[in-house]
Amino acid sequence: MSLTRAQLAQQIIEAGRFLYGRGWSPATSSNYSARLSPGEALLTVSGRHKGQLGEDDVLVTDMAGNSLEPGKKPSAETLLHTQLYTWKAQIGAVLHTHSVNATVLSRLTLSDSLVFADYELQKAFTGITTHECQVCVPIFDNDQDIARLASRVQPWLDEHPDCVGYLIRGHGLYTWGATMNDALRQVEAFEFLFDCELKMRALQRA
């Protein structure tokens, strides 16, 4: 069943309240979207406070990232959302967050990926049914040129059809789901795992 623009806007508004409240979308950072139709996404307007979004703070774009609502500026990172909708038809929502843990962990990790293994909570990710597997999270260097960044993300997605999210170094997390609730669950799962990983590293050093 497809949801209306108003329903999807409400989901984005509520996601923003939740993510801001958890401290994962501070200071106008982050952007959120939902698939409105096969060829259109509903995305946050650039620069808005994500804990205080209203109905006017979202706009429709095409899958090339062009605003279909003149006068509204789409998120600077629109292309990172639309590339995911183009990559997989099952994706219905994309969330990008800026937590302290995602930022610190992506800076501490000098290699180009993080691997989670043996955590029961890995099962919160779509398609994962056991802790006995590895969840590989690529880390891409940050880039102010979002088209260039998207062009570095694309080969990874193409080669890893089961990818559940990625980090941008010193910047934040991208994850997604068939529904907004699926995407929110994955943000929470990542944040739990980031927390565990940072605590493990701190204790191993002590």
Ligand SMILES: CSCCC(=O)C(=O)COP(=O)(O)O
């Ligand atoms: C204040 S954070 C810098 C921009 C950013 O990384 C972000 O997620 C928000 O950008 P937007 O254009 O979507 O508001």
Ligand SMILES: [Zn+2]
């Ligand atoms: Zn960002």
